[in-house]
Amino acid sequence: MPDTKPHANGERVLADLHALRALGAYKTGVHKPTFSEPHRQSLDWLVRKLPDAGLTGAIDGIGNIVGKSAKPGPKLLAGSHLESQNYAGWLDGPLGVVYALEAARVLNADPSVKGAVEVAAWVDEEGHFGSFLGSRSYVGQVGEAEIDTARDRTNGRAMRDALADMGLAGRPRIASEPGRHIGYLEAHIEQGDTLESGKLAIGVVTSIVGIWQYRITFTGEQNHAGTTRMAVRKDAGLALAKFCVAIDEQFPAACGPRTVWTTGRITLDPGAPSIIPGGAEMLFQIRDDDPSVIARLEQLLDTMADEVSARGPCTVIVEKIRTGAPAMMNAGFQDAIEAASKALAGGRSLRMPSGAGHDAQMLATVMPAGMLFVPSIGGISHHWTENTDDADIVTGAQVFVDACRRILAR
Amino acid sequence: MPDTKPHANGERVLADLHALRALGAYKTGVHKPTFSEPHRQSLDWLVRKLPDAGLTGAIDGIGNIVGKSAKPGPKLLAGSHLESQNYAGWLDGPLGVVYALEAARVLNADPSVKGAVEVAAWVDEEGHFGSFLGSRSYVGQVGEAEIDTARDRTNGRAMRDALADMGLAGRPRIASEPGRHIGYLEAHIEQGDTLESGKLAIGVVTSIVGIWQYRITFTGEQNHAGTTRMAVRKDAGLALAKFCVAIDEQFPAACGPRTVWTTGRITLDPGAPSIIPGGAEMLFQIRDDDPSVIARLEQLLDTMADEVSARGPCTVIVEKIRTGAPAMMNAGFQDAIEAASKALAGGRSLRMPSGAGHDAQMLATVMPAGMLFVPSIGGISHHWTENTDDADIVTGAQVFVDACRRILAR
Numbered sequence: 001m002p003d004t005k006p007h008a009n010g011e012r013v014l015a016d017l018h019a020l021r022a023l024g025a026y027k028t029g030v031h032k033p034t035f036s037e038p039h040r041q042s043l044d045w046l047v048r049k050l051p052d053a054g055l056t057g058a059i060d061g062i063g064n065i066v067g068k069s070a071k072p073g074p075k076l077l078a079g080s081h082l083e084s085q086n087y088a089g090w091l092d093g094p095l096g097v098v099y100a101l102e103a104a105r106v107l108n109a110d111p112s113v114k115g116a117v118e119v120a121a122w123v124d125e126e127g128h129f130g131s132f133l134g135s136r137s138y139v140g141q142v143g144e145a146e147i148d149t150a151r152d153r154t155n156g157r158a159m160r161d162a163l164a165d166m167g168l169a170g171r172p173r174i175a176s177e178p179g180r181h182i183g184y185l186e187a188h189i190e191q192g193d194t195l196e197s198g199k200l201a202i203g204v205v206t207s208i209v210g211i212w213q214y215r216i217t218f219t220g221e222q223n224h225a226g227t228t229r230m231a232v233r234k235d236a237g238l239a240l241a242k243f244c245v246a247i248d249e250q251f252p253a254a255c256g257p258r259t260v261w262t263t264g265r266i267t268l269d270p271g272a273p274s275i276i277p278g279g280a281e282m283l284f285q286i287r288d289d290d291p292s293v294i295a296r297l298e299q300l301l302d303t304m305a306d307e308v309s310a311r312g313p314c315t316v317i318v319e320k321i322r323t324g325a326p327a328m329m330n331a332g333f334q335d336a337i338e339a340a341s342k343a344l345a346g347g348r349s350l351r352m353p354s355g356a357g358h359d360a361q362m363l364a365t366v367m368p369a370g371m372l373f374v375p376s377i378g379g380i381s382h383h384w385t386e387n388t389d390d391a392d393i394v395t396g397a398q399v400f401v402d403a404c405r406r407i408l409a410r
Numbered sequence: 411m412p413d414t415k416p417h418a419n420g421e422r423v424l425a426d427l428h429a430l431r432a433l434g435a436y437k438t439g440v441h442k443p444t445f446s447e448p449h450r451q452s453l454d455w456l457v458r459k460l461p462d463a464g465l466t467g468a469i470d471g472i473g474n475i476v477g478k479s480a481k482p483g484p485k486l487l488a489g490s491h492l493e494s495q496n497y498a499g500w501l502d503g504p505l506g507v508v509y510a511l512e513a514a515r516v517l518n519a520d521p522s523v524k525g526a527v528e529v530a531a532w533v534d535e536e537g538h539f540g541s542f543l544g545s546r547s548y549v550g551q552v553g554e555a556e557i558d559t560a561r562d563r564t565n566g567r568a569m570r571d572a573l574a575d576m577g578l579a580g581r582p583r584i585a586s587e588p589g590r591h592i593g594y595l596e597a598h599i600e601q602g603d604t605l606e607s608g609k610l611a612i613g614v615v616t617s618i619v620g621i622w623q624y625r626i627t628f629t630g631e632q633n634h635a636g637t638t639r640m641a642v643r644k645d646a647g648l649a650l651a652k653f654c655v656a657i658d659e660q661f662p663a664a665c666g667p668r669t670v671w672t673t674g675r676i677t678l679d680p681g682a683p684s685i686i687p688g689g690a691e692m693l694f695q696i697r698d699d700d701p702s703v704i705a706r707l708e709q710l711l712d713t714m715a716d717e718v719s720a721r722g723p724c725t726v727i728v729e730k731i732r733t734g735a736p737a738m739m740n741a742g743f744q745d746a747i748e749a750a751s752k753a754l755a756g757g758r759s760l761r762m763p764s765g766a767g768h769d770a771q772m773l774a775t776v777m778p779a780g781m782l783f784v785p786s787i788g789g790i791s792h793h794w795t796e797n798t799d800d801a802d803i804v805t806g807a808q809v810f811v812d813a814c815r816r817i818l819a820r
Contacts, residue, residue: 192637209636213683224791225672226619226697226765227602230662237673238658244651252640262635263647264683266676273623273674273693275792283683287636355636381634382685 006110007344008102008401010394016098017393020045020082021090029384032084033154034128035063035162042082046097046121053104055119061171062147063123063163064134069108073115074408077184077367078103078400080359081125081134086154089386091189091393095374097121099187099397103404115408118181122359128152129159135362138176176366183330183368183407186360187400189388193379194352201395202341202349203373204334207289208361209258209353210324214284214301216243220314222270222278236280237268239314244282246304254300256293258353261286289326289353327361333370333407340402345395356381370407372400416520417754418512418811420804426508427803430455430492431500439794442494443564444538445473445572452492456507456531463514465529471581472557473533473573474544479518483525486818487594487777488513488810490769491535491544496564499796501599501803505784507531509597509807513814525818528591532769538562539569545769548586549776586776593740593778593817596770597810599798603789604762611805612751612759613783614744617699618771619668619763620734624694624711626653630724632680632688646690647678649724654692656714664710666703668763671696699736699763737771743780743817750812755805766791780817782810 023045024030024038032038043059050057055067069075080096097119104117122134129150136142150159163169190196195203220234244263251261262285269279286297298320305316334351341349352373360369374396377387388396433455434440434448442448453469460467465477479485490506507529514527532544539560546552560569573579600606600613630644654673661671672695679689698704708730715726744761751759762783770779784806787797798806 190637191634192639193642194639211636211684223789224601224766225674225695226621226670226767227600227791228670228765228789229602229668230670232603235672237676238654241651241654241673242658244648245655248648248652258639260636260638260640262645262684262686263651264635264678264685264687265681266647266678268674268676271675273695274621274672275674276672277674285635285683355638356634357636379633379638381637 005405006106008106008397010397013098013102013397014390014393016101017091017094020094020098026087027384029087029089029386030084031087033086034083034124034126035166039083040166043121046082049101050119053101053119054108054116055104059168061168061173062134062137062142063166063168064138064174065121066174067104067119069116069118071108071116074182075115075180076117076404076408077120077181077363078117078186078404079120079122080186080188081123082121083124083126083128085126085382087384088382089384091386091388092381093125095189095393096187099400102397103401106401107405107408113405113408117404125359128154132357132359132362135359137173139362139366140175141362181367183333183370184360184363185333185370185372185404185407186358187372187374187396188358189381189386190373190376191356191379191381192376195350195373195375196377196379198350200348200350201345201375201392202337202399204337204341204349204351205329205354205371205373206334206351207329207353208327208358208371209287209289209355210291210294210326211322211357212286212294212320212324213322215319215321216282216284217317217319218243218280218314220278223276225274225276228276233276234313235276236314237277239308239316240266240280240282243304243308243316250300250304251297254296256288256290259286259288259293259297260355287324287355289328291326294324325361327364327369329370330368332410333368336406337370337372337399337403339406340399344398344402372396372403415815416516418516418807420807423508423512423807424800424803426511427501427504430504430508436497437794439497439499439796440494441497443496444493444534444536445576449493450576453531456492459511460529463511463529464518464526465514469578471578471583472544472547472552473576473578474548474584475531476548476584477514477529479526479528481518481526484592484818485525485590486527486814487530487591487773488527488596488814489530489532490596490598491533492531493534493536493538495536495792497794498792499794501798502791502796503535505599505803506597509810512807513811516811517815517818523815523818527814535769538564542767542769542772545772547583549772550585551772591777593743593780594770594773595743595780595782595814595817596768597782597784597806598768599791599796600783600786601766601789601791602786605760605783605785606787606789608760610758610760611755611785611802612747612809614747614751614759614761615739615764615781615783616744616761617739617763618737618768618781619697619699619765620701620704620736621732621767622696622704622730622734623732625729625731626692626694627727627729628653628690628724630688633686635684635686638686643686644723645686646724647687649718649726650676650690650692653714653718653726660710660714661707664706666698666700669696669698669703669707670765697734697765701736704734735771737774737779739780740778742820743778746816747780747782747809747813749816750809754808754812782806782813
């Protein structure tokens, strides 16, 4: 039978993405931090678009937007975020919001579709003020105290002040309604090079890795860099360097097939050219979707630290500062995305985990969740050169809308 | 023959040191940064003490004091500095100034001594505004442009403003007079543990090491810490850590018997926990009194950097940012200090290099120079717990004055 179902309108999707790109444009990307003027304009833009999709909604007390449908039948929540990292790309976030809007426009007006897609834009996924504040607020993980202490990491501005300037002070926050949604679906750029190198169009996300963060502190003895003989030194910076090399040598034998680990920051104390550092600190993180792998690597870290401290001359302390929350994506949703890819993307899809955190991780704590990736050119993200070909954007939108259709039909 | 020569007055030396210690006292040390109020008071204190030593002098246009004698005969210059590091010790600098003052008081008034000791306090040896500004100014190495751009490293204050506040704006700067002095002698705390561990009283300084400084830069590729597979990473921080370990492994076979090397500061770029560093930088220094050892180690550094860059995935650049200026101490002055130690310190002296830079290094570029060390308890310096026993302070003064007498007599 010929396929007579309405599909995503590629031109409309691209026009919407370009309309959002124009708000806060920076070179070929956008500078659209949370609660900046371009972000406010983008939120207003989305609120204005909701009625055409058969939805009603407004900005809530923390900056979230959830458009609701009065159509009878199952409800599928879909969305992403509208703000950006500083001086970053045009698609990270808006892609998922526009795909959700397109799915709502196509499916909500289709009488052959039971139920509707409801569209969400979660505030501050990019963490200018906190960590996934919008999606966490929706699922009940954010108390007033957290908002009270939240500050813009770039300029220290209090979130309460920013909310007041947005005219949101005192407005209630939308919370998820248990049982309302059959699930949540989010589309996002891959932010890696797997799809591009495999010449694929769609990533079917299997899981979202958890991020475990550690502060590793080395203690030696501060001393004069000229008058202290090499043999008596307790150089905390050298101890840190040796530990980094040891991690690089020992982790591969103990990690999982897709574990990643990173030392993002190193600080020596006092950090002066002519003083042997008596202290050193590294911020270290491990990502995986399997907590048993993490447990194994944490044990290895502790063993390594104990050996270093016993051997001397410096001592090492490993302190966990954040426990990861991996999220498994719903199997049925993965099947739906894969089937849609077969039908509309020539089957050019791949099941893969997400190495980056996403709002879907938070939604997954209260409902079945799924994610779809489109390719990132050069694997680049969080930079104004971030991009995806128009053809891949359009294909992604078509697969996304069809996946939503399939999920609503089950 | 009994020794009827006047010696140093230990009580007077200790009283002077305690008078200076009271200006800017911080716990058991002092907080006396260059051109702070306590520093100004200390400079005024010295100017008032000069006449009792048969000297005349005032603070010059950069903050130096050089007391001059009208007594006929050879002139021996002696001194050190009066300011301190932030929240540091009471003896680093003042010991040498007070020993010089004592030598002037004892010898200038002694008719059996031909010639005189002239006393100097060099400004900013501790480098709040620049590098050995006072002694370098005296030997002609500081132009007006350098003073124009000099700023306090703690608070950014312009040196010109500080000089104006001191009432020194427009005042001329004293310059060394070729031929006036037979040499320069400086006493200083050792700032290391060699004398203390050997239960010795006097260090006869043979040379002052040069300090060679390098900026070593690593270039990789910045990327997302979650979505970038380990196999494709170009982590500049990891490359830096490996290089530090390689230096630790390879330098000992190539260095001299007393070479020291130190990495004092490490910076990752961008330095964020969730971003693989695309850049990394280390500030590295090597100290030795033998330029041929330095040349050998520089060649080793370059070879190591070339190998890393060739092997990848990151590239390394070694940039020399400061060339060391080692200074050999005058052999005759060393003999005089050693002879004085035999006579007055039971021979408990040791010939040793200075691993720290000193004003004597700058004076050595225009006249013969010598240095004498007294023990540092625990090898501690640049900290308010810095200390030397009273007995060692007094012994040091007696040896210093006697060494000056011997040098003037040759």
